[in-house]
Amino acid sequence: MSDVTRRFEEVLATPGPWLAGDGPHPDLVVSTRIRLARNLAAVPFTHRAREEQLSGVVSSVASAAGAAATFQDAVLIRMNEIGALERQVLVERHLVSHELGDGTRPRGLLIGPAQRLSLMINEEDHVRLQAMASGFQILEAWTQADRADDELGEVLDFAFSEEIGYLTSCPTNTGTGMRASVLIHLPALVLLQEIQKVLKSVMQVGLNVRGLYGEHSDVMGNLFQISNQTTLGHSERDSIESLDRVARQVMEAETRARERLLRDARVQTEDKVWRAYGLLRYCRSVSAQEVINLCSAVRLGVSLGLPGLCPLRVINELLVLTQPAHLQRFYGGELTSDERNVYRAQFVRERLAASEGSGTSASD
């Protein structure tokens, strides 16, 4: 087994701590993410750079990260050294974007300790640093990203202007280059048909709402990504505080909606949760989309403290591990869509069976 393959297998074997279902408010917020966009001043932006320039960027960034304490023991994966399926696995893990996942140009991914910190090289920008945390931990994720960025900035000459800040390939990221986002689960607001009003108020204060995989326009499993929209004119702290404030309001609205569900429609809610659990536990063929939607109902049940379900971690992990590339990697070969549905059903049944009785509360 080559070194790259071995390291990739290690990454694959650990589902990522951002899915752990711990951290503050894990029943409402799946994960928090901070992304910083940076470019090397001396090299044209990725889409205009020559192959050898891009290879140079991979080397300089990897070497700078190698010297940084925040990236100690980081794993460098060159996108052209791994297969298409493996690249897709990384996309499903939220470690690389679709753009980086194409693998045709010199691109790389650095994965820091415990996958909390990662760095895409030669995506839309030369450097896309990403800090992820489980639950609602915006400030913690920012602190981590900020520290790593400082360390890299001591070695690398980032494109920067005093007036307009960090210079990025797309002017929508110019300034701080920061996108802070929380992946938030809002099933009760959707069930009570209040989601539109809440999302409208989020967008009115200049924040952005996207689906689970940012690049898709569809919202799945009642999972919404709320993030800052603008990057120029506010400090990182200001953007983070405004996201923090709005996210807390949304969490509060969801909490109240959940309380109302329990008070006014307890039986119907429990019925919905247990039917979803039953389908997942005993199905013989299921699509990835259906798993996400059923998981949303079970997640609601776990969050409401209904006894006898599984820990949040198991549900969070199912969202990612049942995606097509992960599933085929576990199976050990290519599967048609129908075959995947059958194998996925088996995978979900086994996971749930293994976790039965292992945890019943949201804090597990």
Add this chain to the structure above:
Amino acid sequence: MLCQICGKNPATVHFTEITNGKMTELHVCEGCAEEKGLQADASKHKFDIAEKFTDLINSAMNTDDERVGHVQCPRCGLLYSAFKETGRLGCAECYGSFQFQLRPLLRRIHGDTHHKGKTPARDGERVSIARQVQRLYDELQRAVAREEFERAAEVRDEIKRLEQQEREERAGEPR
């Protein structure tokens, strides 16, 4: 941030559309959103306005006449017209080369044209201490405003420590 269509009212409706890996964003006021028939149809959980989007972003970005398209970045050779097509600049220098076109665009996107965030660590330890102190002063104000006095005291001590450190470093420098 001002509306990208009328340029007068604050933009309160925000769209992001990703088609074939290309991201475009649009920020408009409610009046213009209604007039152009743009609705974030959250009931279907879709923010799908692809058709009208490209036209609108083009018209919003049409800051000048045709001549602007021929402005070229001397360093990477990118034409402004190419930027308008892809939405991506060619190199760091493009920001200088297209500054007259980009400034109004940045204002429309962000509602501002001045960076208020961090600066790279390479600008020297002194600068970075000054910056840290500045950030801590901001945080101190916020902590006081929120009546988080324990946190405020911690921040105050950290500011004292950094200022002392900076004085010592300065004293140690050759004159």
